[in-house]
Amino acid sequence: MQPIIYDVAVSLDGFISGPGGDVSKFVHDGPVAEDYAARLCGYSVALMGRKTYEFGYDFGLIPGQNPYPGMESYVFSQSLQVPDACQISVVSDDWDLKIRELKASSPGPVYLCGGGAFAGRLLKAGLIDQLILKRAPCVYGGGVSLFGEQSVSGAFTRRALEHYDNGYILERFDVS
Template identity: 55%
Template sequence: MHPIIYDVAVSIDGFISGPDEDISAFAHEGKVVEDYEARLAGYSVAIMGRKTYEFGYRFGMTPGQNPYSHMKTIVFSQSLHLPANSEVQIQQKQDNALFQNLKKAAGAPIYLCGGGAFAGSLLTSGLIDVIRLKRAPILLGSGTRLFGPTSTPAQLRHKSTKEYDGGYLLQEFEVSR
């Protein structure tokens, strides 16, 4: 079975975006971004919620377009409607059996893209296996929290930390069960 990996940029105060979903304070170039792009090549499936998918429209993505052409993308939403020729799959229910089957069928690790409330619901359900935090040396003050409004406690086992210039850290944790 392949793990679900939450690979996400986060501020020191725990936000994955600032007010109005602003991500401009995070790095958009440099070694930390190059390493992230290299990690993307190792995932076989991307999963995300509707808000993360629609966020791509701000950057020129069109409805139905796959933001990660090299991997299957599944958007979990009860309200998103896409064209019949959509390159992404819509899944209306967050069923634990579906995620277990996805982990079995995936050819490589599964990328949990974005996060917030969707990541929080997966954490609550015990479905996230690994958390990779690209910790940015910024304070956003408000915005979208790493796990949305959830306060589900979880034990993590530190696997590694990599330091980057400018104070960025890549930290990897295994979620204990």
């Protein structure tokens, strides 16, 4: 059984993007980004909601294209439209069942890349095993929160803490 790991950048005030999908305050190069890229190589499957997938369109992603070519990618949506011949799998129903199947069959850890509402739903269902937070020294004041608008709770045990020279902190948590 492989863990589902929510590996995401987050502002000091708890947002994974600012208003209008703004991610300009998060670093996109240097040690934080390099360490993230190295972690991506260890994941076998990527999970995301529709909004996170479509966010990639602003950066050149073509509908149906896999944003993580080294992984099987699943988009959980009841409304996403993609070409018949595409590189991703769209899951429109029985989400929890499909996620449990992926945990059981994946050859490596499962990467939950977002978004906030989808992550909140998975946390509420007890389907997230670990968090890796790249805590950025910035404030957005609004946008997409770490777990969306859902009321969620859980117990977290921090198992690692790393400091970067640019003020970022990497925190690793187990979800109990």
